[in-house]
Amino acid sequence: MEHTFEQLQFERVETLDEQVPVAVFEPTGTSDSSSDLESVSGTVEITASGYVRMMDIEMVYPEGANLEPSVYRYETTGVGDTTVDVPDFAESPVHIEGQLRNDRSWAVLEHAGGTTVESGTELRVTDAESNVAFDRAPTFQSDFAEGDTAYVYFTGENEAAITVDEEPSNTDRTFDMGQEDDTVLVEEQVDGGRLGRFRVVFGEGSDNLY
Secondary structure: OHHHHHOEEEEEEEEEOOOOOEEEEEEEEEOOOOOOOOEEEEEEEEEOOOOEEEEEEEEEOOOOOOOOOEEEEEEOOOOOOOOOOOOHHHHOOEEEEEEEOOOOOOEEEEEEEEOOEOOOOEEEEEOOOOEEOHHHOOEOOOOEOOOOEEEEEEEEOOEEEEEEOOOOOOOOOOOOOOOOOOEEEEEEEEOOOEEEEEEEEEEOOOOOEO
């Protein structure tokens, strides 16, 4: 169960406008394809400096999985009464914006600020047809720095590639949006499958189609 919990994927749903801005995340599922996880729900609140203010996650497994429904809760109190080291990810934020080409032949990522995404960084690419991740995840072949543009596209049935500041000359297929409410995800993958510093979501009817 601990392994599955570490593989949970989250989506930011709102930002609380308080003295210190707080991002609110909700779990959307798990990246572990072998997991028996039946459903997951909850909320995680993280301050702008990277501290977890509150976490309430419930994961439910089906009968026969030899596991009982489990609830994990985490809440901080007495903030400011002690000194906590800033986590690594809070010291290296990155702001990535994206658009999906109208003909869906490729996704465009714009590096809008923050630290450089280093050469060798992996991306998970998901649409209605495939989930290109884990050991099949495409990697940046050069650094992706502020002001750069990256292009993500499919080169095979379950294969994708990335170019920086150079539009693809050939693509194998378009991004499949599936049903009307389906989305396309492009996100940084770390540690063999976990969500990294950024995720770009493309949805039908959204502003990030061009």
